[in-house]
Amino acid sequence: MTDVKSTLVKFQSIIALLVLCIVLTILSDKFFTMENGWNIARQISINVCISVGMTLVILTKGIDLSVGSMLAFSGAIVAGLLKFGLEFPSINTFVGFTVFGAILAGLIVGGGLGVFNGWMITKFKVPPFVATLAMLTIARGATMLWTGGFPITGLGDNFAFIGTGWFLGIPMPVWITTVVVAFAVILTKKTKFGRHIYAIGGNESAARLSGININKVKIWVYAIAGILAAVGGIILTSRLDSAQPNAGMSYELDSIAAVVIGGTSLSGGRGSIMGTVQGALIIGVLNSGLVLLNVSPFWQQIIKGFVILIAVIMDRLNHPAED
């Protein structure tokens, strides 16, 4: 009996997802189609990328509110470099960028912003909430500055392939996301670094006394969150063939929602990447289903809010010992 119960608890998000799919299949004949499936997968791929980074951050008992802004800034950097290159009038130099070069620059910028977050949090003991809240407005402002407040569009077919292309019958964003998820699963489950993440979130003091370099691990975690936000920004920019200055607004909220629905504890040390993927799927399927059923967008938001609450209440009931 307890075995049945613990199995149910273990797979509760998968079960919730299945129930949701079955209900939606019954309610709408457009839901259970190949086309809609790829649609959902493409739509959630960006959220999954960001949420993987968010999961790592939250596992260390942190939070990253700046992912949406870092996404926008990195996307804008890539678009700007691709379209205009870099000009240095003072030394009369112009540097053009290939697609690969621009993407690399975008990832480095995302990682750099993440390192800055981590540096503030570890070196200056700024609480993660505040440090990344500051980065949320800094990176957004930087995006506005870089784009002049206007979208950068017309980025070429090669670049568009990343967000809209197909490879072996599967959309490119889904490939990218799969690689990101696989990388993160191995990182968390099979490496020293991953173990250190869990140890820090579980008991930072015990981790420190075991010789773990807390600051190094945390800076890396925020750097990865920044890089993955940049990955999301590149996919989004490519799909729209445009870098929007206000891209990624409030993405941090969807991302935190996915992590929380996926069963990762905000008090750190407990949770998993696959849980987050399931959380993102639940949000994605729910969004798609509600649209197909013509539910008003206003109601959609209310429903999403309640789903988050239910997920957390279930989690609390299953883990009563933590406060």
Place this chain on the structure above:
Amino acid sequence: MENQLNIIFQAKKITKRFGGITALDTVNLDVHAGKVNVIVGENGAGKSTLMKILSGVYPDYEGDLFLNGEKVNFNNPKEASLKGIAIIHQELNLVPYLSITENIFLGREIHNSFGILDTKQMQAKTKELLSRLDCHLNPKTLISQLRVGEQQLIEIAKALIEDAKVVIMDEPTSAISDSEVESLFRIIDSLKKQNVSILYISHKLDELFLIADRFIGLRDGKTVGTIENVEGATKDDLIRLMVGRDIKNKYQKDAVKLGDDVLTVENIGLPNVGSKLKYIIKDINFTLKKGEVLGIFGLMGAGRTELLETIFGLHPKVMAGRVVIDNEEVKIKSVADAIKNGLGLVPEDRKEDGLVLQMEISKNTSMASINGVVKNGFLNHKLEAELSKKYIEALKIKTPSEKQLAKNLSGGNQQKVVLAKWLATKPKVLFLDEPTRGIDVNAKNEIYHLINNLAKEGLGIVVVSSELPEIMTISDRILVLSNSKISGEFNQENASEESIMQAATL
């Protein structure tokens, strides 16, 4: 009959158990009216538990309390304070960014029928209270701007506002300067004159003679006697009251042949940034041999834990002194350095600092030696399971499997997991900070045997303990810390409970 009138507050046959551990065993205590009643006893004698019962913090216990001959029962500290029993805790409980007045009236604010606070009246009352204590601070001052001694005064004022008849003070002088101690004693004197009874706990035996009217000895959860005539009493009498016990511990240490020097520390010091004491520990020197168990004893606040932490690289920026391991000077600037150089530290609080409670035994075991279970760059779960199984067997950790979460183990078994974690790093020297705190007698004996066996294998071991009998049974040699320095050194021949306690209270 006359005698009874003098007793304002009385505890009869109080017994208190925590799980299987009896903290207090049929304790009787009389608080004489208008006197300073002092409770003496070593660490763990049950003083704090008793105070918590008297002040309503622990509402469930066996036995009865009588206030003015009338049976009373406190469900919480508030009920106790309404009846006139106030407690001033060792750690002060004030809100730093509220004013003196706001703190004193916290939870009992005076307000009008609209719920608007009557600040004027509260200020005036505060002023009146403070002047009773001979204190002329502005009631609007924020607590954060006060010195510790002044804050303590505010705590006392807080106690008086409920018209306290009995004020319990738990180690009130542990954190304040000498001049503040003097003024505290003046206040205690004037409270006495206002017919307030004091129940006072302290380790600092010398200063007790300045204020005590009578002494009550508490030992191993029992009241062992009183000294009513303080005039003729000496410090030795007090020490006898605290420690004179029958040896009933069955554990006997096996003799271990000592090897070469493994650890030498020279002039280890740790400054206390921004406090009245300039050093937490100062000029500590000792040498540890392979196979030796060195005990470090000291009363609360003597700097025992800090000494281990400093050597272990937890205060690299401020520490002073040299550390020599295997005849080579080493620089330990981080825990990683300490591990590399063969040091291990089993911390005092295993739940806060020793274990990740929601992790499996296996993961906790490998935490400080994780490179040993990495193969081709990835964690190898088989190696990890083998490592922890090895220690589960060697240390006799009682668990269904190595996958059990640390939080599901008993205290003794949790402590063994922390030990396993450090043994897995293959240390040369192991620091054990209060290794048997909060675990039952049988588990204690098991830990003692483990320590003995590790010493036989050639490990150098430093044990910090605040339990005298423990330190005397497990150590080859004992260093006593007092006032940030080594105040005594004893070997198995010349160590006695009295002599060690003498050194600890120097």
